[in-house]
Amino acid sequence: MRVKTIGIAVGLCAVGALAKEKAVDMSRHAEYKSGAVMDRIMAHKFEQWEAKLASGALNSTQWPRLNYTKCVNGIAEAIHGDALQTFRCKNMDLYDFINHATLGSPLATDEGASGSSIWGWTDPKSDREFIAVGMFQGTGFAEILPKGRLLNLGFLPAPATLSKYALWKEIRGYKNYMVIGSELEEHGIQIFDMRKLLTIIPKKAPVKFSVDDVTGHFKDLPRGSTHNVVINEEFQYAVSVGARPRNDSCGAGLIFIDLKDPSKPTRLGCNAQDGYVHDAQCLKYRGPDKRYLGHDICYGYNEDSLTIYDVTNKANSSIISRTSYDGAAYTHQGWVLDRYNQEYLLLDDELDEGNAAGPAAPGYPITYIWDIRNLQNPKNTGHYKATNRGIDHNQYVIDGLSYQSSYGAGVRVYDVSSIPQDPTGAGVCEVAYFDIYPEDDKAEGGGEVGFAGSWASYGYFKSGFVAVNTMERGVYLVKVTKRERCKRVHA
Ligand SMILES: *[C@@H]1O[C@H](CO)[C@@H](O)[C@H](O)[C@H]1NC(C)=O
Ligand SMILES: *[C@@H]1O[C@H](CO)[C@@H](O)[C@H](O)[C@H]1NC(C)=O
Ligand SMILES: *[C@@H]1O[C@H](CO)[C@@H](O)[C@H](O)[C@H]1NC(C)=O
Ligand SMILES: *[C@@H]1O[C@H](CO)[C@@H](O)[C@H](O)[C@H]1NC(C)=O
Numbered sequence: 345m346r347v348k349t350i351g352i353a354v355g356l357c358a359v360g361a362l363a364k365e366k367a368v369d370m371s372r373h374a375e376y377k378s379g380a381v382m383d384r385i386m387a388h389k390f391e392q393w394e395a396k397l398a399s400g401a402l403n404s405t406q407w408p409r410l411n412y413t414k415c416v417n418g419i420a421e422a423i424h425g426d427a428l429q430t431f432r433c434k435n436m437d438l439y440d441f442i443n444h445a446t447l448g449s450p451l452a453t454d455e456g457a458s459g460s461s462i463w464g465w466t467d468p469k470s471d472r473e474f475i476a477v478g479m480f481q482g483t484g485f486a487e488i489l490p491k492g493r494l495l496n497l498g499f500l501p502a503p504a505t506l507s508k509y510a511l512w513k514e515i516r517g518y519k520n521y522m523v524i525g526s527e528l529e530e531h532g533i534q535i536f537d538m539r540k541l542l543t544i545i546p547k548k549a550p551v552k553f554s555v556d557d558v559t560g561h562f563k564d565l566p567r568g569s570t571h572n573v574v575i576n577e578e579f580q581y582a583v584s585v586g587a588r589p590r591n592d593s594c595g596a597g598l599i600f601i602d603l604k605d606p607s608k609p610t611r612l613g614c615n616a617q618d619g620y621v622h623d624a625q626c627l628k629y630r631g632p633d634k635r636y637l638g639h640d641i642c643y644g645y646n647e648d649s650l651t652i653y654d655v656t657n658k659a660n661s662s663i664i665s666r667t668s669y670d671g672a673a674y675t676h677q678g679w680v681l682d683r684y685n686q687e688y689l690l691l692d693d694e695l696d697e698g699n700a701a702g703p704a705a706p707g708y709p710i711t712y713i714w715d716i717r718n719l720q721n722p723k724n725t726g727h728y729k730a731t732n733r734g735i736d737h738n739q740y741v742i743d744g745l746s747y748q749s750s751y752g753a754g755v756r757v758y759d760v761s762s763i764p765q766d767p768t769g770a771g772v773c774e775v776a777y778f779d780i781y782p783e784d785d786k787a788e789g790g791g792e793v794g795f796a797g798s799w800a801s802y803g804y805f806k807s808g809f810v811a812v813n814t815m816e817r818g819v820y821l822v823k824v825t826k827r828e829r830c831k832r833v834h835a
Pocket of ligand 1: 400403451
């Protein structure tokens, strides 16, 4: 039995050795392949979303701009005495908040509202920092001013007729561009030049861009929709993942898009070998598996498996391995620990909590740790468990810290730097968080297992600011104040 010595504030239960890789369960695979599992998740999301819409909770104008609020004794009380403006926190302060309506996406009565993805860009000449905020009606842009206030700069509308069941945008950065995809049919992928923001005069902001104010617009998708977009900046291409229908010749798998000339994005090929890809990370391979040194590798998060592809030849890419794990319910997203030494990666599963599957059965988000030192035979060496009930969503790793958007539990920062020494995850701890969704804080375990709250964050800024986009309210700007060392957990 594992004996834990857990410090006062470091309440992370490490549950090492339980997780384990295994072959994809072919008896269940057909259900994933058909789209039935994803459809169930979407139905669940829409049910919660409809309820919120009906109750007025998606009317973001009710949430006023907030001021700097220090996290004191685990609480950031942004408006004194207002429980819905009092945020649970740890080592993270609030700097600003702007609602979605102000950023350009008002409630369109019964059509919708909802924030989603977010990404950022730093102008290399001036070090000015900008964010692009995904919303129902389009993408909002803001600058992070040096003292941590947001300046609302402009809005780029979605280039297609809005539809109630295509609420979300996914955004990733490519050089000085934002690459914007959506589940909205006929939307395509917009390529917006962030340098347009450099010359906006504050007094004239926010600017309303037109759909033609983009550098490029990629339309060569089966229905014009994509679940997500992935970027490999080094090899100068984007990937559309989850571009349905699933029976398309590309299988809603990986569709490679050349970005060498962002004004003329063109298809380079696709990979349908493992069907639907929900999310992926594509990188030049730098790691110990000498067979693939310098190759172009995609780590795919494919509903019931971690699927690793060699995509060096975009016209003839192939699968290196396809591996499932104990607790697999809906393999959602992940990130390598160190892109310059690809030995480990972190994987989040979006349905293991709701399905009470494997180590996530009690409803606490589980992050699965993978040893990828052999790309042909990845090993699930362990996992770590969140301190707050909920569902884990998008994450990325910077300098040994994983920033995870855990829906109703807000943005959570884990120190994962111990993983190469201890791949069981026993040395991982939560160093900071800001819970932007107080609505569910009183639930058992501090949160509900539901699809509400934070969707994604972006924390690559030199200034240390982290911008968090939420589904209901708007964008929070927060910052980690202190990086505590993890207390060791002894075996
Ligand atoms: C949204 O909320 C604001 C402020 O609370 C209110 O004035 C407005 O009528 C609401 N709009 C809708 C469409 O419900
Ligand atoms: C933020 O500060 C300004 C200036 O002091 C004040 O007018 C405003 O009411 C404050 N906002 C909140 C939500 O407290
Ligand atoms: C895909 O399936 C749909 C309905 O299930 C069908 O209408 C369509 O023709 C199929 N497309 C292809 C390319 O097979
Ligand atoms: C694609 O690559 C495989 C090896 O991965 C090779 O056997 C096959 O001939 C290639 N096909 C084409 C059309 O180049």
